[in-house]
Amino acid sequence: MLAIHLGWTLMDAQIIQLVAQKLGISRAIAQTHDEHVEGFAERLFEATQYFMPPVVLNEAIGPSINDLTYSHASGQVLRAAVDMGQVVIVGRASQVVLASYRNVLHVRIVAPLKQRIVYVMQREGLDVKAAEARIKQKDHQRHQNIKEQFNKDNSDAHLYDIIINTGILDLPSAVELIFLAMVCKARKLSVPAEQLGPAFGLPRYPGRPGDLH
Template sequence: MVAETKYCAICAWREKCQKRYSVRTDSMGNVYCNEYTRDLSLKRKEEGEEQNKEAATRIERYIEHQLRRMKVLSEEELKGGASGAVITISRETGTGGTEIANRLSQALKMDVMDNEIIEYVAESANISKKVIESLDEKEVSRRDAWIASFFEDKHLWPDQYLDHLTKIIATIGRYGNTIIVGRGAHYILPPEKLFRVRLVAPLENRIARVMETRKMTRKEAEKYILKTDNDRQAFIRKYFHMDITDPSHYDLVINMRIMTVDGAVEAIQAAFLKRKILEPPASAA
């Protein structure tokens, strides 16, 4: 291979780059300079900083939206302490958690955070939404994460995902007036600010619902339910050392066996507005 002196294409992202290096050509015909690795890492760092700024800006916009919304709500609408409060909804698969959360948000004039959390975490971690979805509410072994790292240009380890998830949920919870679906939010946020709901139903009821909503066969629906529930339980057990099925972790548990979505919304709304407002624990002097 004959070395020649010319501009390295990798440095093209630098508007003022004037370096000249001897370059090498690999088997795929790609041209690299001697400082390719360093330059590429600098490029990625700059890109990451820019995307982190964009993610922070988006979260700030959400907070501003919440503050503006709370200002325009009438005193009657805020009566009962809805302002600043957070409702968390933990659910068995096939109990209609997302639909109930959306209906409840309309009734209480609160925002909903469900799959939007994936987008916030992806932006915060400067990584693709696809990678975050592979970690969302799942237990991922170090071995599986290590293997996956070979197939992604940018990779996020499960512990790093949890750090970003905790930061996002804490930011959302700080200003409240939000319904958060899943993601262990009721283990992340302080209990005095929460109204914690758990939705359950017999397996047969859940299979029927998933078959209808996801257009699956009975076998597909049952497999999907069991896998999703196992993933969620394992996620909570691994990262929060808790049993997601323990009823003592919730303020209200609703069995959807004979309950309609509207009935569940009314029950949650009534219980939420009648709840006892807890004071935060006094800080140590």
């Protein structure tokens, strides 16, 4: 929804998989892509091939090595995508990989477990137990991947510019909030780093230090 609202390219798992396959570091079979996604992936491949030579994996190489190589390639592709601009990236540990990029807005979307279960039941045609199991499995995988690769906690609020709880807010409202946050952050791109933060430009607190909470 956000990508459509902005008219930007949606960079989800299929693009990462396609580029990784073309770089020779993943055995995953690329899914079917429409012309727009395929074209974007081709440009990403061209942008990465000069500074990241293909790595040919032997079938005997263990999964941990393959995961490490894939993670490295994903990071290179994410950074190339940011340099190209106008992309909406879903997951891929981008909140960690792109943490130093001031021209990237990091968003976390959360919702109560019960509502997530209902959503997954409707989306994937699962019963309650299967939907809950799938959610918990995916949450655990995301947490473990970021913990093992980057020693970070994906629930750390400081990894994000904005966290939106969709327990009450609907998705169109979330898109509006994200767009507003993008505009606000974009206005700060030319501001020196030492002038960023909640304290800059504020007058001294009028009360006593003991009154602060």
